[in-house]
Amino acid sequence: xxxxxxxxxxxxxxxxxxxxxxxxxxxxxxxxxxxxxxxxxxxxxxxxxxxxxxxxxxxxxxxxxxxxxxxxxxxxxxxxxxxxxxxxxxxxxxxxxxxxxxxxxxxxxxxxxxxxxxxxxxxxxxxxxxxxxxxxxxxxxxxxxxxxxxxxxxxxxxxxxxxxxxxxxxxxxxxxxxxxxxxxxxxxxxxxxxxxxxxxxxxxxxxxxxxxxxxxxxxxxxxxxxxxxxxxxxxxxxxxxxxxxxxxxxxxxxxxxxxxxxxxxxxxxxxxxxxxxxxxxxxxxxxxxxxxxxxxxxxxxxxxxxxxxxxxxxxxxxxxxxxxxxxxxxxxxxxxxxxxxxxxxxxxxxxxxxxxxxxxxxxxxxxxxxxxxxxxxxxxxxxxxxxxxxxxxxxxxxxxxxxxxxxxxxxxxxxxxxxxxxxxxxxxxxxxxxxxxxxxxxxxxxxxxxxxxxxxxxxxxxxxxxxxxxxxxxxxxxxxxxxxxxxxxxxxxxxxxxxxxxxxxxxxxxxxxxxxxxxxxxxxxxxxxxxxxxxxxxxxxxxxxxxxxxxxxxxxxxxxxxxxxxxxxxxxxxxxxxxxxxxxxxxxxxxxxxxxxxxxxx
Amino acid sequence: xxxxxxxxxxxxxxxxxxxxxxxxxxxxxxxxxxxxxxxxxxxxxxxxxxxxxxxxxxxxxxxxxxxxxxxxxxxxxxxxxxxxxxxxxxxxxxxxxxxxxxxxxxxxxxx
Numbered sequence: 001x002x003x004x005x006x007x008x009x010x011x012x013x014x015x016x017x018x019x020x021x022x023x024x025x026x027x028x029x030x031x032x033x034x035x036x037x038x039x040x041x042x043x044x045x046x047x048x049x050x051x052x053x054x055x056x057x058x059x060x061x062x063x064x065x066x067x068x069x070x071x072x073x074x075x076x077x078x079x080x081x082x083x084x085x086x087x088x089x090x091x092x093x094x095x096x097x098x099x100x101x102x103x104x105x106x107x108x109x110x111x112x113x114x115x116x117x118x119x120x121x122x123x124x125x126x127x128x129x130x131x132x133x134x135x136x137x138x139x140x141x142x143x144x145x146x147x148x149x150x151x152x153x154x155x156x157x158x159x160x161x162x163x164x165x166x167x168x169x170x171x172x173x174x175x176x177x178x179x180x181x182x183x184x185x186x187x188x189x190x191x192x193x194x195x196x197x198x199x200x201x202x203x204x205x206x207x208x209x210x211x212x213x214x215x216x217x218x219x220x221x222x223x224x225x226x227x228x229x230x231x232x233x234x235x236x237x238x239x240x241x242x243x244x245x246x247x248x249x250x251x252x253x254x255x256x257x258x259x260x261x262x263x264x265x266x267x268x269x270x271x272x273x274x275x276x277x278x279x280x281x282x283x284x285x286x287x288x289x290x291x292x293x294x295x296x297x298x299x300x301x302x303x304x305x306x307x308x309x310x311x312x313x314x315x316x317x318x319x320x321x322x323x324x325x326x327x328x329x330x331x332x333x334x335x336x337x338x339x340x341x342x343x344x345x346x347x348x349x350x351x352x353x354x355x356x357x358x359x360x361x362x363x364x365x366x367x368x369x370x371x372x373x374x375x376x377x378x379x380x381x382x383x384x385x386x387x388x389x390x391x392x393x394x395x396x397x398x399x400x401x402x403x404x405x406x407x408x409x410x411x412x413x414x415x416x417x418x419x420x421x422x423x424x425x426x427x428x429x430x431x432x433x434x435x436x437x438x439x440x441x442x443x444x445x446x447x448x449x450x451x452x453x454x455x456x457x458x459x460x461x462x463x464x465x466x467x468x469x470x471x472x473x474x475x476x477x478x479x480x481x482x483x484x485x486x487x488x489x490x491x492x493x494x495x496x497x498x499x500x501x502x503x504x505x506x507x508x509x510x511x512x513x514x515x516x517x518x519x520x521x522x523x524x525x526x527x528x529x530x531x532x533x534x535x536x537x538x539x540x541x542x543x544x545x546x547x548x549x550x551x552x553x554x555x556x557x558x559x560x561x562x563x564x565x566x567x568x569x570x571x572x573x574x575x576x577x578x579x580x581x582x583x584x585x586x587x588x589x590x591x592x593x594x595x596x597x598x599x600x601x602x
Numbered sequence: 603x604x605x606x607x608x609x610x611x612x613x614x615x616x617x618x619x620x621x622x623x624x625x626x627x628x629x630x631x632x633x634x635x636x637x638x639x640x641x642x643x644x645x646x647x648x649x650x651x652x653x654x655x656x657x658x659x660x661x662x663x664x665x666x667x668x669x670x671x672x673x674x675x676x677x678x679x680x681x682x683x684x685x686x687x688x689x690x691x692x693x694x695x696x697x698x699x700x701x702x703x704x705x706x707x708x709x710x711x712x713x
Contacts (some may be wrong), residue, residue, distance in 0.1 A: 033650070047652045051632065053674035080647025087614045402642045533664070554668045 004066055010050040012057075017065040023072050024052075026107075026180050030082035048079060082182065101408040107178030112165035114174060120219035121159045154590075159223065160230065183229045241327060245304025248297040274382035274394050279464040281347060289340035296334025299326055344409070348465065352424040352432035360416035360475070364448050367416075367475065369491075370404070371454040391455065392464075400455040404441075404490040408481060410512045411474035418443060418450070419472040425465045435465040443471075454490055479512045480520070558599045617654055619697055620644065622682065622690040625664065629681035655680055663689050 001135045003018040016024070035041040055075040056067055114125030117135060119208055124142060128135035145151030168187055169179035177183050255272065278287050303326045306318065360367075383394040391402030411417070422439050426432030438459055444451035456469055475481065483491065488506030510517040624630065624638050629642035632648050632655070639646050658664045668676040681691065 012674065035653045037657060040653055040660070043656045044652045047656070047678065048649070050675045050677075051648065054671065054677075057673045078648055080649030082649070084647050085653055087617075087653075195641065286642070542621040 009053050012053045014067050020069040020072045031085050034082040034085040036086050045520055109176035110173040111162050111175040112170050113162045115164055118216050121223050121464050123158045126162055240305050242304050243299035249301040249304050252297050253302045271383045278394055278399055285340055288336050292333045292336030292340055295329045296337055299329045315390050330364055347427050348425045350429045350432050351425045352419050352429040354433050354436045355421045358418045362415040366448055366480040367448045368482045369487045370449055370451045371486045371490055372451050397460040399458045402455040405470045406490050408473045410477050412477055414473045421470045424467045439467045440460040441469050474513045477512055482509045619693050625682050626660055629679045629680050640708040647690055
């Protein structure tokens with residue numbers, strides 16, 4: 001693709017390619033200078049322009065066709081090079097320019113390393129040519145800055161950034177001279193002249209004579225090695241970018257289409273956004289994370305897609321600047337994600353819990369445990385996660401979390417009570433306790449019925465901070481508990497000595513005994529269920545320690561780590577149990593890692 | 603102005619004469635002149651003629667008139683002025699003399 005310019009030649013409008021326009025401009029400029037009588041040059045240029053219109057019109061097939069560099073070259077072939085406009089012979093012309101070197105046409109200045117005037121990499125020589133000053137001044141500057149500490153790095157960066165002036169055109173550009181035929185010829189002549197003259201003092205400003213020594217040769221060798229290494233690293237980075245981009249493509253595709261099917265439910269972009277906005281106090285934090293996500297994953301994904309398509313279609317490779325841009329985006333994205341996550345993590349840093357005790361009527365000896373299941377949640381469900389241990393429903397503005405754990409144990413001869421512990425995380429321990437306090441989890445006790453909500457609410461102005469509710473129901477030995485059918489879902493860690501799982505405990509009457517709960521109305525079949533199937537095997541006889549049934553199932557399998565686990569005292573248990581703290585996140589991540597990405601392609 | 607050396611003077615002189623002679627036959631614009639020169643075996647590009655025509659016109663040896671063109675802007679058709687015609691007449695005889703002299707001098711030495 002080329003940019004075009006609109007130009008006016010002798011009153012005729014043309015669309016012309018940028019490079020062709022540049023060539024034409026230089027050509028007309030050169031004619032203006034070449035005409036021997038300055039007074040005549042304006043009229044000559046006018047005539048030439050009028051003739052150019054004719055020439056273009058005869059070569060262009062269509063009024064709309066764009067004048068290309070070929071058209072311009074053809075026209076110049078008819079009209080002749082600018083030197084033809086002068087009647088002086090070529091020798092005279094070059095004599096004139098070698099005596100008055102300023103006569104070389106000016107052009108755009110470009111920074112190049114000067115291979116003809118160098119001590120090490122030609123950086124100083126290039127800078128000197130660029131600014132039109134003596135390279136010795138630049139070299140002194142570098143040596144001074146070397147002692148200031150940044151000189152070496154500066155030199156290295158410039159070395160990498162500045163391309164070496166290899167062609168004569170580049171050598172001319174390095175000095176801010178137009179790279180046209182006339183200048184090139186003059187330059188080459190100047191070079192030959194300087195070569196003819198011997199002695200180091202004859203270096204003219206346009207000298208092309210090489211000033212190289214052993215140091216420069218060593219420098220050249222090192223620079224070659226250096227470039228080679230940079231190229232290798234660049235290629236490696238390129239491959240890594242594509243590999244990362246393909247990975248990002250899969251992740252982005254999976255997340256945007258919401259096809260990740262975890263056991264906790266489908267989690268797509270909208271669900272994730274709903275969850276994240278409910279767990280962040282600062283909206284800006286969220287947008288930083290998203291920006292990071294886009295920069296780190298979406299852009300490389302698009303990049304990988306482009307690379308793959310181009311490879312398949314055998315299109316030319318992408319521009320290096322684009323690749324560098326993608327790399328910069330990825331780095332920026334990584335930084336943003338890191339900032340966002342560390343800012344978010346600060347809100348989750350500390351963990352603490354609050355406990356409340358509700359005394360139970362000592363007169364009651366028979367209890368019934370029920371759960372209140374349905375809470376007034378709106379039907380606008382944005383997110384629903386359900387898992388063995390964890391439930392989360394985000395409907396409208398209200399967040400309901402089912403992360404309740406109920407244990408029943410013997411209090412011996414003491415009166416019964418319910419110890420409710422709410423764990424939460426926060427930016428500080430105080431903040432964590434505040435977050436725990438915000439949880440609304442009403443316990444209803446009427447006569448002999450204990451009602452515990454299966455889901456607890458977190459107020460809409462309160463962010464989710466992994467609030468978790470645990471109830472420890474302590475009943476005097478000999479009390480009878482009937483566990484409602486619904487209550488099984490929240491019944492986590494009650495030890496019973498009848499080899500039954502939580503699900504199987506529901507709907508039965510239990511007696512609080514010294515070694516746990518004893519079933520009063522279980523049928524022999526239920527009791528004789530396969531211990532491995534029911535995953536329960538009573539080994540501990542201490543009634544006060546309620547051991548996680550899942551742990552026990554592990555203990556029943558020889559060789560597992562849990563078998564060596566020491567028993568904890570009550571206090572220790574309270575402190576250790578909340579540790580599944582970050583589990584919901586780690587589990588989410590694990591699940592997505594393990595099969596979430598794969599399930600996207602199911 | 604830098605002094606022009608003899609070869610430039612000569613080239614200019616010859617080309618000026620050629621232009622005058624060609625325009626004496628028929629008024630023309632630059633591409634016509636080029637065709638005529640090429641037919642005569644003279645290798646000149648258009649660019650060389652523009653400054654010469656301008657100079658001859660400024661010296662009032664030539665004049666031009668605009669003619670409409672379908673392929674672009676109006677063309678300058680040059681023709682000789684009266685001064686140009688007499689200049690051509692003078693130059694023609696001096697050229698012939700010059701050629702004769704030069705030819706004689708260029709003869710290889712025999713005997």
